[in-house]
Amino acid sequence: MRHTSGLDLVLTRDETAAAFSAAVPPIFQTSTFLFQTYEALEDCYSGASSADLYSRTGNPTVRLLEDKLARLEGGGKAIAFSSGMAAISSAVLGLLKAGDRIVSIRNAYSDAYRLFEVLLPRFGIETDYVDASDLEALQGRLEGATLLFLENPSSFVFETLDLRKVAALARAKNVITLIDNSFASPVLQRPIEAGIDLVVHSASKYLSGHSDVVAGCVIGHPTYIDRIRATAVPLLGAKLSAMEASLILRGLRTLALRVDAHTQTADWIVERLKDDPRIARIHRPGHAEPLPETLSGAGGLFTLTFQEGGDIRAFCNALRIFRLGVSWGGFESLVLPAAIANRQDSGPNALNAFQISKNSVRFFAGLEGASALLEDITTALDAAWHQEAVKENALGG
Numbered sequence: 443m444r445h446t447s448g449l450d451l452v453l454t455r456d457e458t459a460a461a462f463s464a465a466v467p468p469i470f471q472t473s474t475f476l477f478q479t480y481e482a483l484e485d486c487y488s489g490a491s492s493a494d495l496y497s498r499t500g501n502p503t504v505r506l507l508e509d510k511l512a513r514l515e516g517g518g519k520a521i522a523f524s525s526g527m528a529a530i531s532s533a534v535l536g537l538l539k540a541g542d543r544i545v546s547i548r549n550a551y552s553d554a555y556r557l558f559e560v561l562l563p564r565f566g567i568e569t570d571y572v573d574a575s576d577l578e579a580l581q582g583r584l585e586g587a588t589l590l591f592l593e594n595p596s597s598f599v600f601e602t603l604d605l606r607k608v609a610a611l612a613r614a615k616n617v618i619t620l621i622d623n624s625f626a627s628p629v630l631q632r633p634i635e636a637g638i639d640l641v642v643h644s645a646s647k648y649l650s651g652h653s654d655v656v657a658g659c660v661i662g663h664p665t666y667i668d669r670i671r672a673t674a675v676p677l678l679g680a681k682l683s684a685m686e687a688s689l690i691l692r693g694l695r696t697l698a699l700r701v702d703a704h705t706q707t708a709d710w711i712v713e714r715l716k717d718d719p720r721i722a723r724i725h726r727p728g729h730a731e732p733l734p735e736t737l738s739g740a741g742g743l744f745t746l747t748f749q750e751g752g753d754i755r756a757f758c759n760a761l762r763i764f765r766l767g768v769s770w771g772g773f774e775s776l777v778l779p780a781a782i783a784n785r786q787d788s789g790p791n792a793l794n795a796f797q798i799s800k801n802s803v804r805f806f807a808g809l810e811g812a813s814a815l816l817e818d819i820t821t822a823l824d825a826a827w828h829q830e831a832v833k834e835n836a837l838g839g
């Protein structure tokens with residue numbers, strides 16, 4: 443069952459009226475806004491009016507998107523940012539101070555992990571990592587923490603957790619919960635309904651959906667959103683452009699259809715690869731154990747860990763439809779080998795920590811068609827294993 447209906451995406455009558463009744467709202471491509479009188483400008487500065495002043499702090503196209511995102515996630519308010527990382531860093535810096543401690547899931551998104559490890563310690567904010575499916579371990583770590591950073595599923599190896607139980611534990615200890623919901627999207631998971639305080643997205647992925655935007659957002663209760671808006675929005679200044687807001691509004695119109703198609707394609711491919719002897723492990727929510735209660739589908743991503751004996755470089759080079767590249771969530775199918783993506787990290791995100799093996803490759807199932815994608819993978823597997831056999835023979839093995 444889908445969590446989001448197309449109705450969440452329809453513009454309200456008021457929104458349409460404010461957008462000159464255009465079916466597709468206009469792009470307010472302006473830096474500054476003009477005032478008729480001294481008093482009108484003064485009211486804007488004092489907060490007596492909510493008129494727009496300057497596009498770093500507010501823009502009508504961006505606000506339409508923010509209102510729509512808040513409705514989609516069932517949160518009170520939303521803020522759009524220039525990237526998913528801007529959303530994560532602005533939320534953290536807008537809410538935390540020196541001496542605060544973050545608890546993060548292991549296998550967090552790589553640049554979120556680097557934010558916690560490289561930048562935040564300079565501001566006196568430390569981070570602990572935990573397997574959040576182990577509720578007892580989590581409870582111990584939460585004592586005295588300020589913020590719990592979650593993903594469900596987690597990056598690269600797609601570990602899952604019981605979101606309702608985790609949210610309740612954090613709430614009991616007065617710890618703010620922030621989840622990166624990019625992998626599920628509001629179509630497959632609505633964390634605020636499970637008791638989570640704040641949701642962030644990389645809108646560069648499913649929300650925009652066409653690989654032509656880098657953007658992010660934070661959604662949640664006004665208590666937190668107002669604090670982020672008052673500090674991180676004007677002072678860090680990572681605002682979204684009106685043009686990109688418009689592209690995301692366009693992408694959202696097909697969000698539910700696209701996420702369903704990516705999910706069904708990935709399910710279909712994984713089902714046909716599951717007994718292939720060259721694959722040691724399939725990492726996908728719902729594959730080895732049931733989907734967690736809050737997640738109604740696994741989405742378009744999965745990771746394959748190959749058996750020793752294949753040549754992953756030859757495999758990747760033999761693919762014709764799946765292209766090598768970071769990101770996901772657009773039309774095109776992509777692969778990302780762990781041996782390249784995780785090579786710089788040490789600690790909990792290092793290669794070989796928590797199942798991230800050098801033999802793992804992450805796949806994103808695009809919209810090119812399931813059977814062509816499966817054939818692409820099996821042809822490349824044949825090529826990679828054949829080459830390895832040829833090499834062994836040449837070595838006299």
Ligand SMILES: *Cc1c(COP(=O)(O)O)cnc(C)c1O
Pocket residue numbers: 525526527528551597622624625643644645646647656657658769
């Ligand atoms: C891509 C991604 C991000 C970062 O988003 P950007 O828009 O690239 O800054 C954060 N979390 C997840 C899960 C992502 O896939």
